[in-house]
Amino acid sequence: MRIVTGDEMKALDRAAIEDYGISGLVLMENAGRQAVELIRRVLDGVRGRVITIFIGKGNNGGDGLVIARHLLNMGAEVKVLSIVNAGEISGDAAVNYDIWRKMDQKVYSVHQGDGINIVKLALMNTDLIVDAIYGTGFHGKMWEKVGRVIDVLNNSGKPIVSVDIPSGLEAATGRVSGPCIRAHHTVTFGLPKLGLFLEPGAEHAGEITVADISLPGVLVEKEAPQRYLITAECVKKWLPPRPSPAHKGNFGRVLIIAGSRGMTGAASLAGEAALRSGAGLVTVAVPETIHDIMEAKLTEVMTVPLPDNGSGSLSREARQRIMPLLENMDVLAIGPGLSQAPEVVKLVRELAPSIKIPLVLDADALNALAGEAGILGKLQAPAVITPHPGEMARLMGSPTKDIQEDRIGNAVKAAATWNVVTLLKGSRTVVAAPDGAVYINPTGNPGMATGGSGDVLTGIIASLIAQGLKPVRAAAAGAYFHGLAGDLAAREKGMMGLIAGDIISALPAAAKELAGPCRSQSTNMVINSFS
Incomplete structure (x- = not known):
């Protein structure tokens, strides 16, 4: 299985959109649906469960909004909390934000004033947290107020599912330079991200699920770097057979x-x-x-x-x-x-x-x-x-x-x-x-x-x-x-x-x-x- 940096994954996404005609909205929808499948497995069903989703302004936040929509349709109680103003959400994420609002659902802003109190209140009866704050483009240190939110999430005692990569983790290096989500589960899309498998990033990733978002296989084979995550599937293919008539010399x-x-x-x-x-x-x-x-x-x-x-x-x-x-x-x-x-x-x-x-x-x-x-x-x-x-x-x-x-x-x-x-x-x-x-x-x-x-x-x-x-x-x-x-x-x-x-x-x-x-x-x- 190929393993990529965040920038390499973005290049593959861009090629899927520009060269193969797969829209960004389709990729986002596929990603969100796959994350929902993981959440259903973690919670053993979502009907009647309370799930709190934290979103940012980029595609990671858009994935979170797709997740919110499907969970709501499945009978979950969903709360969406944003670390940015609505006007900062753009592109495909903005499309899914508008869909969510047209469904008469709220998005609570937590980046100003009493935002931390809103976070603590929302978590009081939450069964699971979805981290869709920062995606694979994150580098360096995050905004101080967001760091305080992440500290609250990590100390909440609630299970956390990170979308694509834990927020605060650098996708290319595994480096953590400040507050970073400590996920119990990470659902990463298309191909696994390098930072999930390098220390200290691996300590923050929890159980990792690599979710197919329908990238063309020929695209991955042609364009993805010759960098691989060793898997059981690979090793099984490589190990030599042991035929019945064999002897020790074989x-x-x-x-x-x-x-x-x-x-x-x-x-x-x-x-x-x-x-x-x-x-x-x-x-x-x-x-x-x-x-x-x-x-x-x-x-x-x-x-x-x-x-x-x-x-x-x-x-x-x-x-x-x-x-x-x-x-x-x-x-x-x-x-x-x-x-x-x-x-x-x-x-x-x-x-x-x-x-x-x-x-x-x-x-x-x-x-x-x-x-x-x-x-x-x-x-x-x-x-x-x-x-x-x-x-x-x-x-x-x-x-x-x-x-x-x-x-x-x-x-x-x-x-x-x-x-x-x-x-x-x-x-x-x-x-x-x-x-x-x-x-x-x-x-x-x-x-x-x-x-x-x-x-x-x-x-x-x-x-x-x-x-x-x-x-x-x-x-x-x-x-x-x-x-x-x-x-x-x-x-x-x-x-x-x-x-x-x-x-x-x-x-x-x-x-x-x-x-x-x-x-x-x-x-x-x-x-x-x-x-």
């Missing part, structure tokens, strides 16, 4: 080079995750002085000892043992728990450019390339790098703060500069391909911020590549799969006590859910789709 062979003294868990987690993600055969190669430990920790995963420096970290001589191992492998993952010993750094820098099978670089493999990131541009095989913000900062020579302020831009830059698929970890993981395509992952939760979670992700991505997925799809599907497993684990155990092993244990259930009806669920967010 599902790929994974080699993982990982581990050091004190970091055997990282190697173990990556190996188990690869196996639990569907790979047929998984081998974990570790420094020989910790090999016996790995033999005890792992049963289904095979292990191989590699030359080390006597202190539990790999030596440069390990390369001669690794190269023959690769002859029968479909993918190599390297990095989890390797340590940053000088010999490990030299080994990674020498080994990576010589690999000729798909490669996943994580953790200490990325740390080894800090200051020498140009090596990534010399790789002979397709590669996925999976840095967290700190590792990305070291690779790019930038402060971590700068990485976090433009996660998408930095991921895109890295992918294009080094010609590698770049997965930037964090809340709403970003996957960028060298061709400019970007994928945003909606699954996952704060409980997954625990040691070893990234090692699990490495194993999953390597497993999916071994099963035949292209690296960019393996990274995107892997992020979704990893987050979904974390969400299922958190649902059972809570977030505070969640550990990486719980994510691995939930991988089969996540795979089973992906094989069933397509519904993307995370601890904080549910993404529905109306059509």
